[in-house]
Amino acid sequence: MNFNLCSIQDIVQEYAEVIAQVSGVDVEVVDEKLYRVAGTGLYAGGVNQDMSFEGYVYKHILDTGETKVIYNPGEDILCFNCPNCSNCKETIEISMPIKVDEEIIGIIGLVGSSTDQRDLILQNEKLYLEFINQIAYSIAAKASDQKEKESNLAVIAILNSVIDYTEQGVLIIGKGNIITRNNESAEKQLGISTLKGKTVEIIYTGDELNNISEYKITIDNKELFIMGEVHPLGIRDDQYASLLIFKNSKTIHSDLYEMTATLKTLDAKNIIGSSEATKTLKSNIRKVAGSNSTVLITGESGTGKEMVATAIWRESDRRTQKFVAVNCAAIPESLLESELFGYVKGAFSGADPRGRIGKFELANQGIIFLDEIGDMPIYLQAKLLRVLQERTITRIGSNQVIPIDVRVIAATNKDLKDMIETKKFREDLYYRLNVIPLSIKPLRERREDIEELTDYFIKRYSSLLNKPYSYIERSTMELLKNHMWRGNVRELENTVEFMINMMESDGVLNDKTLPVDFFEDVSTEVVISNNPNIITPLKELELREIQKALNIFGDTTEGKRKAAASLGIGLTTFYRRLEELSNK
Structure with missing residues (x-):
């Protein structure tokens, strides 16, 4: 691990002096490269010198890892290659390795240069060896501590460099839950300008979403929910106890929203149509947009209810927040609750094991659009209420x-x-939802909008399909204006897209470009021809009068009762006729 005795040279020197005082002999300590780190007596002036040219005994210690006592220096086999072999003034030598996890990081050498010193060591050899062993252990412990400290400092330096470049929030927490370091992203996500030095309380909520733990943290009496992980650092430093890497729950919600949002939105002013019904609708959108009250939009399929919902959003003060749409009819009943409210890891069998954030939580601060609310199961209506x-x-x-x-x-x-x-x-849920009712008239009741909508869709699809457009024949436009449009604007859009695909290179839209089923539905037209040679089918007349009665009395339950009475038929018969005609 490349332990460096030079990094604790002062401490090693102190230990060498202690050994010298106790043993009465000269002491030197060398590192694993045979550089003298510390010395006393004869060796005091040679500290930091390279000893590799004469340290033959030390080289043996590095090879074997064993303590060696040379009782007759100059005569031992390890001394034969030493340049001072024939003139050796040493009388005894003890060499002991300094080890960390069996790795030799240095050697302690005791050298006696007189007969008295030799006799003293021999008389207490066992005691001396035990003493030197303890000193070697102490030096190894100090070296380990220094290495750990250096490693910690390196880790801290890396942490300090990395956290400034991550988009996630990072808090380094020290003793007493004091924030000792943070990055700029943490301040932005938590909405607190200065975090360093403040106390943070971190509580695991028990919920896990997308394999990330959720925590509630409190700073300056401000509570926030975050998604992240707490990592103990294991550094023996009061400033570096643990590391919190996180994203604010709002940030995660925004990320998920950006991944899933594919809505096309319009302002009220961009809603196409100049009929009185459309003008009234646009005016009402502007009126209710600034409120926080619940809105219930009613209208036939294909009339553009989601478009109206997004227009309310775009006109409101929540326009910068999220708009989350949920089609209650498109999601299986068994999954709708979890889709709306989310679930945590291990919530139920068959669920995503990572957990999931629900649409209500995702829409927080913004708008949630519950389309086809009538298809919501009765048990879930209670929870929504x-x-x-x-x-x-x-x-x-x-x-x-x-x-x-x-x-x-x-x-x-x-x-x-x-x-x-x-x-x-549920009646109570109905009144909760119907605080602001908005009704969208079917396209057949606002025929003034048909030509404008047709022109809009022609421009759109001729551009998308890269087909040059010249004009639409007037007779064809009249057919479009007088059509039943049971599928409302959606059906009109599909029809125009088909026509553009069928359009010849001259760029003219005519009767030949209309779909075949367009003419199949002509027998049920509401608009009656004034041509005396054309006979209007009775079914068509019946539907026209039923529709007229609904227009007069309204599409409510009470309105339908009055409509049935005005037509001279019972309510049950009225419903049956209306259903039969609507399914044609």
Whole structure:
């Protein structure tokens, strides 16, 4: 391990002087390279000299690792090659290795130069050897301590260099939980400008997500949740007890959001359409955007409920925070709870063993959009109600209560009041969600928007598909404007995309570019032709009158009762006819 006796030369010299005083002989200590580190008497003036040219006994010690006593210097076989062999003035010599874990790091040499010194050592040889052995052990311990200290200093230097270049927050914590070192990222993530010298309390919450432990830390009476790991440093230094490497939970949430967010968003002003219904909708979006109240968006499938939700987000003071969308109908019922609220490591069989952050936690400080809320199972509705009331969540498998600040926007294409009557939707949850109701009219009720939307989609898909566009024939535009559009804006978009694909090189959109099923649906058009030679089917007339009644009385349960009465039919018959016609 390259122990260096020179790094503790003063200490070695002190030990050499102690041996000399006790033994009454001269003492020298050399390192593993045979440089004299310390010396007394005859050797005091030769400290730091190279002894390799004459240290034949020492070389033997380095080879064998054994203590050697030369009783007759100059006559021993190890002395034959020494240049002073024939003129040796030494009367006795003791050489003992200094070892650390069986590695020889130096040698202690005692040299007697008189008969009296020789006799003294021989009379107490065993005692001298034990004494020198203890000194060798002490020097080895000091060398080990110095090596550890040097290693620690090297580690500390590396730590100090590395932590400034990592994006994660780093705290070095010393005795008494005092922060002794930190990087700039730690200050940014914790929102505290000066961390060094402050006391930190770190408590493991028991939750693990993505194989990372969660901790609650307290600094200056400020509580924060972080994801990271605490590493004991094992350095015998009061300033370097442990190392905390972490990311603020908010930072992790933002990272996950950036990985998953693929939303296309619009401001209210960019919502396409000039009909009165669309103008009213845009005006209402601006009015409610600044509030934190829950919004319930209703409308048929394909009307753009998510677009309205994102417009509210973009117009609100949460626009810089996250918008997290969850389609309650697209996620299996058994997984929806864990998707919304998350779970910790080992929460249930079949779960990701690393745990997962839920969508509510991910949306903290921002907006969560619960699309197709009518498809949420009844048992989960109770938990959602509790979240809306208490503004806290608990991950599956955890006892930790997490406060959240999330604005909820829900959407559905179902009649939730009807579902309440059939016990499929909780009435208390409905009123929690329906604080601000926004209704999106179907495209057939705002036909003034069709031409603008068509022009928008033509420009979009001609660019995406790299197909030059010239114009659309007026008769074709009229067909589009008078179509039923049961799939609303989504169906119109798909139709235009198909037309662009079918468009010839002249760039003209006409009836030939329309999909075949477009004409198959013409018999159920709501708009009635004024041509006296065209007969309108009764089914079409029936649907038109049902739709007219709904427009007058509204799409609510009470409105449907009035609509049925105005048509002279029972409510059950009204529902059956409406379902039959809607499925055509």
